[in-house]
Amino acid sequence: MTKYRAAIVGCSRIGGFIDNEVRGSHVVLPYSHAAGYTACKNTDLIACSDLRDDVMFEFGRQYNIEQNNQYTDYKKMIDIEKPDILSVATQPEIRSEIILYALSKGVKAIYAEKPLAASMSQAQEIFNAVEKKQAVFNLGTNRRWDNGFNSLKNLISKGDLGEIKSITVYGGGGLFNSGSHWIDLIMYLNSDNEILSVQGDVPGIADMIKNNILFEDPEGFGVLHFSNGIKGYYCSSGIHHEVKVVGDKGVVNVLNNGLTWVLDPVPYDEFNVNSEHSNSFPEFAKESSTLKLIEDIVCQLDGVKETRGGIRAARDATEVIFALIQSELTNGSKINLPLEDSEIILKRNMTAKKPKYS
Ligand SMILES: NC(=O)c1ccc[n+]([C@@H]2O[C@H](COP(=O)([O-])OP(=O)(O)OC[C@H]3O[C@@H](n4cnc5c(N)ncnc54)[C@H](O)[C@@H]3O)[C@@H](O)[C@H]2O)c1
Missing domain, CATH: 3.30.360.10 (Dihydrodipicolinate Reductase; domain 2)
Incomplete structure (x- = not known):
């Protein structure tokens, strides 16, 4: 079984802690990216990045990410850790910059939060880069899963x-x-x-x-x-x-x-x-859409090409x-x-x- 190394930029609500907001409701957990990678048997969450040290510290504690693997500079994290899958769980204003950098450094799969980007030209640039690199891409529009x-x-x-x-x-x-x-x-x-x-x-x-x-x-x-x-x-x-x-x-x-x-x-x-x-x-079975989205990324990395998501729908x-x-x-x-x-x-x-x- 191939295990993929996942890293997250943006360790806040959807990145790591939103499960605490919806626990007890009908939303099926895991819901955050980090909880999803933890639950998925084919992924290991190996590193994280956030500008806020305090948030990243709590995130590290909850998801067993050592301080050495916590980065305030996402570029450094990508360069050093070389993740297979990168989650971009920031607000959209910074999303395209992070995705484009990750793709330029050979990251194979992106799980980006919605909305895809802050402008149409950014959305198109991401689309072009994902297509060029033949990268796997899913957007956090959970209802697809x-x-x-x-x-x-x-x-x-x-x-x-x-x-x-x-x-x-x-x-x-x-x-x-x-x-x-x-x-x-x-x-x-x-x-x-x-x-x-x-x-x-x-x-x-x-x-x-x-x-x-x-x-x-x-x-x-x-x-x-x-x-x-x-x-x-x-x-x-x-x-x-x-x-x-x-x-x-x-x-x-x-x-x-x-x-x-x-x-x-x-x-x-x-x-x-x-x-x-x-x-x-x-x-129908009540299952976690986040986990299914991540499993879909894993399947694509394993060579199964069909997906419910993809960059075209996101764009x-x-x-x-x-x-x-x-x-x-x-x-x-x-x-x-x-x-x-x-x-x-x-x-x-x-x-x-x-x-x-x-
Ligand atoms: N799929 C869903 O159901 C769902 C639910 C909630 C939020 N979202 C989406 O997820 C995104 C994030 O939402 P949130 O509420 O978790 O956001 P938030 O504003 O609480 O957190 C964003 C985090 O990104 C960090 N950040 C900003 N710039 C950074 C950088 N350059 N490097 C590293 N970290 C950086 C911030 O410090 C912050 O901790 C939004 O686009 C939102 O629409 C999706």
Whole structure:
């Protein structure tokens, strides 16, 4: 059995401690990158890097990373430790720099957090470098590795819901931080079909941009027009984290961020409003999406090429975010993809939170 050496840049919440925030909820652990590498029998977590010594110290204590293998300079860590897999669990503003350096130094696989990058040119640069190096790449859009969403995708593919009309996510939060999950999910459920155009609603965006610098993560929503005719709606409705897939033979509702899964085999019918709705959503095993994502990286390193993730989807979801912004800036116009000449770059003045250590 091949064991791969993994290292992490960004030892904070999703890097190492987020399990302490969600323990006791329906989220299946391990959830953080470090907990995932620890649980995976084919990976060893060998080193870590963070600018914050105190956070890295706690991380080292929790995951048995000796002080010699803790680095404030991620470049030094990559040069000395030569990991096979690098996690980039920082905020997006610094992500492309780290990924590009790692790839230039021969790192074979990247597990990057979402969103992929802070600008379209950064996203494209990462895409080009991953393709050039034939590197393995997965983005932390966990629902691609969630068994429930994969059961749903299966129902769609088998035709159990009939002809799909729409995929809707009720979301909220920043487009980069939260929207990146949900836009990716809409794309995934539609088998990463080509997106022809988008229209966005990103209230107040003009006041958040100066000289192409976007200094806040805006809340935003919109419509994705796919080439197979399916529409993806990313909606603001006051309720968060719900998904609805509507076909002409069935409707699936995913409620409470994946706690409840409902399949109504009969679509809503105005002449049959009293019909009994029988929930027959298939049973599925509750497993850690982070672990499955890491196992997918391992499989690819072992030579199995098929993946649920990949760099193309990561780049395309980033393009949707910038196109939604572009749409709002041009009075809600329809923005055809590929997005041309996007020069906006996300640059927030952020202070990282103290992670929950226990
Ligand atoms: N997949 C998920 O479900 C999920 C959940 C939470 C967060 N995230 C994503 O993960 C990313 C990180 O989120 P977080 O809340 O853990 O972030 P955070 O802001 O708490 O932590 C980022 C860490 O990166 C470190 N860092 C910054 N620059 C660095 C550098 N040059 N070298 C080494 N370390 C550096 C910071 O010191 C900090 O400790 C975000 O993009 C976020 O959207 C994903």
